Amino acid sequence: MTRWSLRGTRSFRLRIALLSVVVSGVLLAAFGGWTWIVFQRMNLRRIDDEIRQLGHRHLSANQGPEHWERVEESLQFFLGEKEEDAFLLLVKGRDNVVLHRSANWPEDLPPESFPAPSDTDEYMRVQPPPLRDGGPPEPPPPDPAQSAGEGRSDFDRAPPPPQPQPPPGRRAPPSARDHYRPREDRAGLLPLPGQPPPAPVHLRAPEFSTRNAGGQSWRMGVLGNPNVTLALAFSMSRFDADMVQVRRAFLLAIPVALVLIAVGGWLISQRALHPIKALTRAAETITAKGLDQRIPAEKEAIEFTRLTTVFNEMLDRLEKSFNQAVRFSADAAHELKTPLTILQGRLEQAIQEAQPDSDQQRVCSQLLAEVQRLKAIIRKLLLLSLADAGQLKLNRQPLNLTETLQAVCEDAEVLAPHLTVEKKLTPDVWIHADAHLIRQVVQNLTQNAVKFNRPGGSVKFWLKEKRGAVRFTVANTGPGIPPEDRGRIFERFYRADKARSRRIDGVGLGLSLSREIVRAHHGEIRLEDTPDGITAFSMTLPATKA
């Protein structure tokens, strides 16, 4: 089973952490962008409202140039002295006459670009904004024009005393009259309380735009009545600075949040995967040999309780089918063995009873050989099925492997007098093993080495003991195993040479059974990498002290 590693995207934990970062990153970015846009719109609308209100107020009636001077000064005061370019004001009368123009009006914004009032324009009837109720905390000194008569419109008011024109580029200090107006009372430019609501006026629909002029950006509103066009612009620099700060806050906060989310996701997934880890660990210990084991129920989370239950149920079925398979092969073997016993016993008896050198005796002998072959196949299948179920039991005894191999080498010499047999066997190598089964492995390897040799070839045997391991190698000359088959030779019913080996070995079970036997001994059997024309198998087993 795959371990929870950090390598690549294979780690589920890493993926969970990354996914949470990506998802929350997108969400945060979307939220930030949306907030930013809303914030910007709100600000612009606020500025627009201010422009509209101011414009409407002062357009309610026709007023002379002095009035606009006054408006400029009061605006200058309210927006703060430090703000050199806090606002712009341009007033045009009919026939393109500039009635007023702020001293700081930028050159690249020609007054001609603003439409002069004309009769062809469409005007709408507008009720000027209502008068303010809560007046300033310090009431303004009585205005002579105001006290002169109630019910008169602004237009009818006497113009204020003319004020000296400020030098270009510099503004005149705010007048004492403006001084006591509270700062927040920008709308204080509205008519003072106590006046009757002004009569509806005809105004052009205001047009708002953001313009770049004189090295900064402006929010400009163009309003007008049939007599005057008023262009009023507030500087966006403060507003832009606000937006920059908001953006900076977002740019700083989002990465920090993402890092925190990544760490959080990592930790949470660790916590979440803990039961999976426990499950994995438990499952790893359950092999074919320990199918009766179960994973302890996970009590903390209901999802994992279910997983554990399902897993254990699967183990139940697995154990059942394993046991069934084992029992089946044991039963099958038993069922086959009884008729074989009869067959073998009868044949044996017939051979003894038959006339010496008779046909009957020879036939019975041949049949007995076939019975022996059947027995060998059944035995191999039974051993393999036991090995599959992890039930291959070993009758371990001390075994002198050198002696066993000497006998096998002797057989090889007898079997193949045409071959050169070489042996290098370390004397008195003892192992703790099932003698019967290990002998079978060794014989299988030896027989293969003789069987798949070439005429005049050779067979070599080595037995070495090294660092707690016993290693037996048998190498032979011959056509060898084709590279495409090298990975398959330990498979069941595999034959290197299909046509040839059928006659020789019955079924291709020898090598796969050998591997199971060696594995059951905690050893390893493998095909060595050798040059062409040589095949070598080696068997490595744990050594024991003599």
Add this chain to the structure above:
Amino acid sequence: MKVLVVEDEKQVAAFIRKGLEEQGFCVEVTHDGDEAYALATTQQYDVVVLDIMLPGRDGLSILKNLRKQRNAVPVILLTARAELDERIEGLNLGADDYLTKPFYVEELIARLHALARRASGTQLSVLQVGDLVVNLITREVKRGDHTIRLTAREFGLLEYLMRSPGRVYTRTQIIEHVWGYDFDPETNLVDVYIQRLRKKMAAAGQQPLIETVRGVGYRCTKL
């Protein structure tokens, strides 16, 4: 020697009976577990050959009850299952030996002889045919005064043939017994070894003791 054979397969029981009777055993056969238990507890036998899978009482429970009653009659278990557990269980329950099916009657006879020897206290560790003497303990082979040096395989082969002189052994049987189950029976291995054995023995004595049974196998001359 009186032997009780408990085996539910009638044909198996039949050839066991025949093989044993040829060797001079007195054989009684039963196919049923309960009957077997009744016989074993009431009659006196020298050996009981007991199949494990039986109708009625099974072999292991018969054995268990016999031993519980302090009945020490030697028992050879027959089992079709080669699993180690069953063998060990049988031996733990007090069986003296076991044979896995399919077995050769000859093997059963050899085990019966061995059991009888053990019971009578005479440890027969020497096989003798004519002037050929084989010591199974020291693995020494002598013909008259000449010592014959044999390899492990040659010794195993000679010992096997000498166990039942006069009995015919096929090549298959010899291979299976001396080399193991899975050796390829279609080799000339047996013939080569027999030739070697004959050569070594001929140098030490006149009489050829290993006869060829043409087309079948070999046997040791019964003198």
